[in-house]
Amino acid sequence: MLNSQSSVPEIIIPDELLPPKDLRLSVGGSFKAIGTEFFRYFIELGGLQPDEAVLDVGCGVGRMAVPLTQYLSDRGSYEGFxxxxxxxxxxxxxxxxxxxxxxxxxxxxxxxxxxxxxQEQANTYRFPYSDHSFDFVFLTSVFTHILPEGIENYLREIFRVLKPGGRALITAFLLNKESLSCLETGMSTLELTEIFENYRLADKTFPESAVAYEECFFITLAEQVGLKVNFPVYYGSWCGREDFLSVQDILLMSKG
Known part of the structure; x- marks a missing residue:
């Protein structure tokens, strides 16, 4: 659980930074609520400071960027793709x-x-940034839609663009003893019926719709590219578990 005596500053999102309704609906969930939820995680879990350089992988319509406009200083920076x-x-x-x-x-x-x-594929895509560019990288609802080869490449790219001592916050669907038990007893609203080595899919004809990974496999991939996984993992409610932090599982990683 997070610290009940939070040091996260209260922010007010200006109305002019709210996208049109059709764009907000296109990403699902509440634009403000999810953005401010993860804003808190960036600070309390990731230790994000106002003067740091931030990369948002899969930035969508700016749901994570908008709260950060009220936090990052002029010495800080944000890049998103x-x-x-x-x-x-x-x-x-x-x-x-x-x-x-x-x-x-x-x-x-x-x-x-x-x-x-x-025209490009996730398993070969090179992030359009120089080595050692960022203090903090985050990916929300990205690795739940990428197949294994893409995951490995993205982890390698995260390691490349992070500065020494940099951190990453990543969300995923992780398969472990508890989540598999929930899936088998029908507690999850997410059906992962297509089973492969180290991962499961919700729909084989549309593999990017939802991908879940065996936790040990996912952590091993991160460690193989040089990232350190910082425990604990903050497990989510996606599989139907009763004790959770967010919807998806949250992992924190660091470089060197």
């Missing part, structure tokens, strides 16, 4: 002019649903 063009365009036209230290890029990555004409 995503594959969905309308969301990136909105962020570039609304957030960046008001906060020049917040920048957004579109990545032309293939995704069966979001970008079926994408």
């Amino acid at each position: 995503d594959i969905v063009e309308p969301g990136i365009t909105w962020c570039q036209s609304v957030i960046s002019p008001r906060y020049p230290n917040f920048q957004f890029q579109r990545a032309d990555l293939y995704n069966q649903y979001y970008n079926p004409t994408g």
Whole structure:
């Protein structure tokens, strides 16, 4: 559980930083509630400081970026990339002019649903940033939609762009004794019926819709690229467990 005496500053999100309703609905869930929830995790779990350089992998329509505009100082910076063009365009036209230290890029990555004409693949994609660029990297609802080869590549890229001592906060669906028991007893609303070595899918014809990984396999991949997994793992409610922090499982990692 998080500290009940939180040191996270209270923030107020300006109305002009709320995307149009259609863009908010396109990412699911509450724009404000989920954004401010993870804002708290970035600080309390990840130790994010106002003057640090931040990378948001899969930034969507700026749900995580908007709260950070009220926290990062002029000495801090934010970079985000995503594959969905309308969301990136909105962020570039609304957030960046008001906060020049917040920048957004579109990545032309293939995704069966979001970008079926994408020219690049997750398993070979190189993040468009130099080595050792960021103090803090986060990925929310990204690794739940990427297959194993892409996961390994993204972990390697996270390690590359992190500064020594940098941290990463990553969400995932992790398969372990507890979550598998919940799945087998029908407690989860997420059906992962397609079983492969080290991972499961909700739909074999649409593999990116939902992917869950064996926890040991996922942690081993991270360690093999040089990342240190900082325990405990903060398990989520996705599988139907009663004791949880968020919806997805949250892992913290660090570099050197």
